[in-house]
Structure formats: C-alpha cells, structure tokens
Amino acid sequence: MDYLQNRKENLRKQVEDIAELSALPATVVQVMDVINNPKSSAADLASVISADPALAAKILQVANSAFYGFPRKIATVSLAVVVLGFDALKDLVFSISLLQMFSGGRAEQQSLRKQFWQHSISCGASARFLAKKLGRRLPGESFVAGLLHDIGKLIMSQYWWEDFKRSLELAEREDITFREAEEMTFGANHAEVGGWFAESWNLPAQLAETIYYHHTPLMARTDAQLVSLVHMANILCHQMGFDANGRPRELVLEKKALEPFSLNGRRMSEDCLLGMQEQVHIQVQKATVFNHILNAG
Ligand SMILES: [Fe+2]
Ligand SMILES: [Fe+2]
Helix, strand or coil, rough: CHHHHHHHHHHHHHHHHHHHHHHHHHHHEEEEEEHHHHCHHHHHHHHHHHCHHHHHHHHHHHHCCCCCCCCCCCCCHHHHHHHHHHHHHHHHHHHHHHHCCCCCCCCHHHHHHHHHHHHHHHHHHCCCCCCCHHHCCCCCHHHHHHHCHHHHHHHHHHHCHHHHHHHHHHHHCCCCCCHHHHHHHHHCHHHHHHHHHHEEEEEEEEHHHHHHHCCHHHHHHCCHHHHHHHHHHHHHHHHHHCCCCCHHHHHCCCHHHHCCCEECCCCCCHHHHHHHHHHHHHHHHHHHHHHHHHHHH
C-alpha cells in the first residue's frame, strides 16, 4: 500500500472511532425502533417522544412553525404524530437531535459553525423544496439529506481544527477548491469523511450515499434521485450566497444529474434550476426555526 492510501485508511479508522464514541441519543434510537416496528401505533410513538420533554418541546416548536404551515395550533405530541405522520416525525426527530449533538465547539470555531449550519439548513430546505417540486415521495428525507450533506466538514473541523484551518488557508493561497485542499491536507475530502461516518453510524444507505457523492452525483447507485436533489440544492445555496465559505469557483453543477427530472412536462435545465431562487429563498426563510433550535442548544 502506498503512502497516500495508507494515510487515507488511517483517517478512515479514526473517523470510525469517532462515530462509535458519538452515539446517537437514546431517545432517537427508541424513536427509530418504534417507527421501524410495523406493530407500533401513534400512541407508542407519542409516549416515547413525550418521555423526553426537551425534544417534545422542540418538535412542537417546528410543527407549529412556518416550515410546515399548518393552520391550526398543534398543542400536544399526540396531535403532532397524527398530523405530521410517522415519516415526517422521524425526519424531524433525527434533524433536531443532530443539531443538538453538534451545537457545541470552541469559541474560535463559532463563526464557522454558524455559517456551516446556515448553509446546511438552507440546503435541507432547498432539497425539500426541489423534492416536492420534482415529485419525489417523502420530501422530509431530502431535508435530512441536505442537512447532513457536509457533515464531514463538521467532523474535520471539530476533531482536527488545526489541519482544517490549514486546508482553508491552502485553498485560498493556491486558488484551488476546498476538496483539493482537504485532500492535500488530510488525504481525503469532506464527502468521504462524512460518508464513512454515516456508514459507521448505520444511517440509511441512501443518506450515506448522498453524503459521499453530493459533489459527484453520477457515481450514486442506491438512490441517484436523492443524491442529485441534494447536489442541485447545494449548488443553488452557493449561488444564493448561503454557502459555508463564499468562494464562487468552488462548485460545479453536474448537468447530467438534472436529466432524469422534469418540471411541467419539460426536462429540467440549469436555467430552470437557477430560476427557482426566489421560491427557494422563501423556503429557506421558513426553515429558520431550525436555527432557533440550534441557538437554544
Ligand atoms: Fe460539500
Ligand atoms: Fe455544501
């Protein structure tokens, strides 16, 4: 095995160790168990969520926000389960817990963190919007996928802050993309790191794949549609200034990833995608409830 390959393997092992140490909160695991059990009822789910009052409060906060836009107030978790349904609730529990898990960090990382979550939440909201617009089932899953797509960056900055900073500087100085700079510094890029993490966490295969291939969507195999949606959402967010770093040449749209999609009977195009910015902006605004959750800790 050559040096580079060796370095990559080492990093992968370290990422797997990190994933093992940062286990999902117990409530999330219980919620997943209830949802995956075909015998579960709405009451079962409501009782698991209600046992964690902080989580329950946050679920109600999002359920009553513009993100869902329900006309009536949802006052109890039981009603939230009925109105939102199992799938939407699963996505919500997952998103809220992840935001909580990764909300810490050192003072010097704070502004980068803030930008990171702004980008991730925007990307989630955009992916959800695109999913609805382009006729995908369960748009909530696209929100989670968008929220998580850059999680590799979060891990790299949390555990290897000095190297991460060095790769930011390297990209700036050499005028290369972040991924190239990450590869030079770490031996792997954030998409790979995030993908390894998701795999060791046993996240659903389509989520791990989206994280792994969000910059190279044509390589996706399990759920190419989801990967392409997040790829498009990521590009849109960069175009609109909701990016994690503000480097215009950073991202390239893989036009072929648009081909399977159509809108109003016409094939999806780059112009059409970029023309959605105004509508996407509204959706991103509606997702600010997630920023509040993050800031509340
Ligand atoms: Fe990325
Ligand atoms: Fe991104």
